[in-house]
Amino acid sequence: MASQDVETVTTALATEAAPDAKTRRYDRQLRLWAASGQNALESSRILVISGSATSTSILKNLVLPGIGHFTIIDPNQVTPEDAGNNFFLEGPSSIGKSRAEEAVRLLLELNDGVDGKADVRSLEHVLENSKEWLSEFTIVIAHNLEAALLEQLASLLWADESYTPLVVVRSAGFLAEVYIQYHEHAVIESHPETPQSLHIDKAFPSLLEYSTSLDFENMDVTDHGHVPYVVILVRVLEDWKKTHNGSPPLSYEEKQEFKKAIFAMRKKSDEENFDEAVAQAYRAWAKTSVPSDISALFEDEKVRSLSPTSPPFFHLLHALQRFATEQPSHALPLTSALPDMKASTESYIHLQTLYKAHAEEEKAIFKSYLQVPVEDDIVDAFVKNSHALRLQKGKKWGTLDADPASLAAALETAPKALAIHLALTVLSSYVAKQPADVPLSPTAEALTAEALTLLPPGTELPDEFDEALGEVVRAPTADLPNTAALLGGIVAQEVIKMITKQYIPINGSCLIDLIETWTGIL
Amino acid sequence: MASQENGTSASADWPGRYHHIDQVLNTPGPRTDPGFLAGDGVKDFLRNQAKILVIGAGGLGCEILANLALTGFKDIHVIDMDTIDISNLNRQFLFRQKDVGYPKATVAAEFIMKRVPGVKVTPYFGKIQDKDDEYYMQFNLVICGLDSVEARRWMNATLVNLVDPENPDSLKPMIDGGTEGFKGQARVILPTITSCYECSLDMFNKPTAFPICTIANTPRLPEHCIEWASVLEWPRVHGEKKMDTDDPEHIGWLYKIASARAAEFNIEGVTWSLTQGVVKNIIPAIASTNAVIAAACCNEAFKIATSSAAFLDNYFMLIGTDGVYSYTFTHKKRDDCPVCGGEALEMTISPEMTVEELIETLTEKQDIQIKKPSLSTSAPTKQIYLQAPPQLEKATRPNLEKKVKEFVQEGGEITVTASTLPFNLSLRISYSTPA
Numbered sequence A: 001m002a003s004q005d006v007e008t009v010t011t012a013l014a015t016e017a018a019p020d021a022k023t024r025r026y027d028r029q030l031r032l033w034a035a036s037g038q039n040a041l042e043s044s045r046i047l048v049i050s051g052s053a054t055s056t057s058i059l060k061n062l063v064l065p066g067i068g069h070f071t072i073i074d075p076n077q078v079t080p081e082d083a084g085n086n087f088f089l090e091g092p093s094s095i096g097k098s099r100a101e102e103a104v105r106l107l108l109e110l111n112d113g114v115d116g117k118a119d120v121r122s123l124e125h126v127l128e129n130s131k132e133w134l135s136e137f138t139i140v141i142a143h144n145l146e147a148a149l150l151e152q153l154a155s156l157l158w159a160d161e162s163y164t165p166l167v168v169v170r171s172a173g174f175l176a177e178v179y180i181q182y183h184e185h186a187v188i189e190s191h192p193e194t195p196q197s198l199h200i201d202k203a204f205p206s207l208l209e210y211s212t213s214l215d216f217e218n219m220d221v222t223d224h225g226h227v228p229y230v231v232i233l234v235r236v237l238e239d240w241k242k243t244h245n246g247s248p249p250l251s252y253e254e255k256q257e258f259k260k261a262i263f264a265m266r267k268k269s270d271e272e273n274f275d276e277a278v279a280q281a282y283r284a285w286a287k288t289s290v291p292s293d294i295s296a297l298f299e300d301e302k303v304r305s306l307s308p309t310s311p312p313f314f315h316l317l318h319a320l321q322r323f324a325t326e327q328p329s330h331a332l333p334l335t336s337a338l339p340d341m342k343a344s345t346e347s348y349i350h351l352q353t354l355y356k357a358h359a360e361e362e363k364a365i366f367k368s369y370l371q372v373p374v375e376d377d378i379v380d381a382f383v384k385n386s387h388a389l390r391l392q393k394g395k396k397w398g399t400l401d402a403d404p405a406s407l408a409a410a411l412e413t414a415p416k417a418l419a420i421h422l423a424l425t426v427l428s429s430y431v432a433k434q435p436a437d438v439p440l441s442p443t444a445e446a447l448t449a450e451a452l453t454l455l456p457p458g459t460e461l462p463d464e465f466d467e468a469l470g471e472v473v474r475a476p477t478a479d480l481p482n483t484a485a486l487l488g489g490i491v492a493q494e495v496i497k498m499i500t501k502q503y504i505p506i507n508g509s510c511l512i513d514l515i516e517t518w519t520g521i522l
Numbered sequence B: 001m002a003s004q005e006n007g008t009s010a011s012a013d014w015p016g017r018y019h020h021i022d023q024v025l026n027t028p029g030p031r032t033d034p035g036f037l038a039g040d041g042v043k044d045f046l047r048n049q050a051k052i053l054v055i056g057a058g059g060l061g062c063e064i065l066a067n068l069a070l071t072g073f074k075d076i077h078v079i080d081m082d083t084i085d086i087s088n089l090n091r092q093f094l095f096r097q098k099d100v101g102y103p104k105a106t107v108a109a110e111f112i113m114k115r116v117p118g119v120k121v122t123p124y125f126g127k128i129q130d131k132d133d134e135y136y137m138q139f140n141l142v143i144c145g146l147d148s149v150e151a152r153r154w155m156n157a158t159l160v161n162l163v164d165p166e167n168p169d170s171l172k173p174m175i176d177g178g179t180e181g182f183k184g185q186a187r188v189i190l191p192t193i194t195s196c197y198e199c200s201l202d203m204f205n206k207p208t209a210f211p212i213c214t215i216a217n218t219p220r221l222p223e224h225c226i227e228w229a230s231v232l233e234w235p236r237v238h239g240e241k242k243m244d245t246d247d248p249e250h251i252g253w254l255y256k257i258a259s260a261r262a263a264e265f266n267i268e269g270v271t272w273s274l275t276q277g278v279v280k281n282i283i284p285a286i287a288s289t290n291a292v293i294a295a296a297c298c299n300e301a302f303k304i305a306t307s308s309a310a311f312l313d314n315y316f317m318l319i320g321t322d323g324v325y326s327y328t329f330t331h332k333k334r335d336d337c338p339v340c341g342g343e344a345l346e347m348t349i350s351p352e353m354t355v356e357e358l359i360e361t362l363t364e365k366q367d368i369q370i371k372k373p374s375l376s377t378s379a380p381t382k383q384i385y386l387q388a389p390p391q392l393e394k395a396t397r398p399n400l401e402k403k404v405k406e407f408v409q410e411g412g413e414i415t416v417t418a419s420t421l422p423f424n425l426s427l428r429i430s431y432s433t434p435a
Ligand SMILES: [Zn+2]
Pocket: B195, B196, B197, B198, B199, B200, B333, B334, B337, B338, B339, B340, B341
């Protein structure tokens, strides 16, 4: 066919037009969270408390990917110190102006699609007079908020399960902490690294029928070298089970024997599909069942006491449990995702069609178990990711510090992470006790004494604590540009995961030590 | 130059400017090296003497430049050969819509100088290979924020070759960052002392390459159809005309041809976005990961320049898809590293292997990855196969079909060179005994 003809014939097949400017701008991120994630970002409203260097670094990484709206609440004027470490202030010319207004103006230059607002009220004022205003936001972020005010804010936002999540960010010099306060965070699209089972050990009827119908011995040599490994494995397993009381290979010897049986089927020594079958042979004896992480979700109180008003996630979980219990496979629904494998186009596409058809059947059964209507897109995503669902349960900010026994236990299991957390905690309680407008000069002795009051009597503080404490004493109010930039990245990443409900956010605290370039979780 | 009060001399400095940074420069911490001289001396070095080179003004580069400027580096140079594209604007925050089409290095430098008073950023719009040793010798530190393995290898080898044991100033620490989606890494390389970029080449995955026979005969995935359109159909239909992956008309043509191929074979999933992704080998990139990695790199630069804290030994890896997971470790130097190791790389091949097959192996081997290698022996000097110039390529071409053992004995060495790399690789060949 001449190229002109090709083009005429094919124009009808390629139905998409070239992407618009917005799609082109966001191309590199759409490949991570797709249009669904982008829509969630564009509908989000973020409140950031303070216009510090860290706060503007966080916002920069949220404005660029295109959140809907942000507000900076900050009653302060830009000081000479602020003008030196904050990229979203214009050096000396910003000094004396509203820090919120300057930062908002410069952040908005990054993206025309984002709306931003400066609020020069104090947070105290808001908490006293119009705390319902906080419910306008998807997420609230607070950097180095004074301890008592932070506690007040955290308690307020914790009061009801439906309230806004709070991201607590603290830093001093080379050390930092990020905590997300949420009651519960459910993730369907966790983007797992491991794909779903191919159900080779529990081959569905059409796959089994196809596999056993093939006459390997009398097959044309070329065709023989292009049978997909999935089909080979199903066949070898079926034959194996006939001579082994219906069991798959179990012992090491049996597994080796099973592999030999695959090799014995080769017509030529260089048939790559048989090499693949041997390499993938574990799929024949790896039992396809409901992963324990997933069956644990079935025990969740909200699944057990399901009502028509329960969130869709729990309805979906309930249907999944019924599917796994009532369907003969006792497994999660099949998905149609077939990896690439050595095969001819026809045999691969045929196999893919079998998978797709059966996956559709199982999805229909799954849907029939749903007690409330759920959007198709969500059902599709749920089934596709049913092996990697996540339901994280959070705690109120400050829970750890209120429990000496937990602190002591963490000091044993995660000394470095806890040391950083504790150092930042005692620093902020010290700051809270100092009169404003007096330069801070905490001493290691005073802060250590403060730390000991949080711990069970007689606790010995490890070297890690002295190391962390020395840093906060050295730089109690330093919002270092590099620390701010790193926090800007980490916090924005976690906020994006929270908003898009894709990928998995931290559960608890992330501690950062930029001396050893180390992070840990508490 | 006499150091003035506060260790600064630039008139743009205002009282309080370095309030935050000075807290860690005025006082050592518990883990600070005893050699750290807190106070004016270190500030003067950072603000008035240190000269730093940034390679790349893209996703990492924009972040790196801003961080360096805020931490007090005042003499910054930046090299980048690219111009600004609309798809950069979701993360390269020094650029605006109006800057599309202009050189990244220049626009970034101007922005930094406008935003951070008193900082001088000198841009170079071009390739790192345009610059010679003398140019690289002027810097105290080099930070790389690149997306190309090739460029990193070149920079790494150049800085290793620059080291003169007699001259301590010739050792330029190289800080290297890289990101892909929610993942990234930052590392510190002290040329000849620590593991270098080449030492760790096997840690980085090569982009997936599909075998030509699959593309031509047994397509199964939409990607196979796209490769068919770009690798086979484009040259067949357009002849000499070069494909421009930034030209929407070219992408549109490939998308159309790939869609037709897919329809013919009942393959689903060819989209515009996938077509572009495959032909441009697009790696997902976001502002947040770049911010983390660039900050880690700049923090190392700051610590090295000031000794205010120990620097990273030597590798930091971040995975942000499931919580925040990171791993900090010492990557070990490789004795047979072709750049910093000095020992020949041992390679066992079949006595039947031809020169052409050896070349293919070298291209594919994870720890070598040499595009278009030329081969020769050193004792005695004999050319086995040369990729260029054309006369020599032609003269040595018949050798491709010959067996390697016709040129090298057991235990003999082959020197491998490639125009893209500023170093030679020595292979010591052993022959496997036939089965
Ligand atoms: Zn090396």
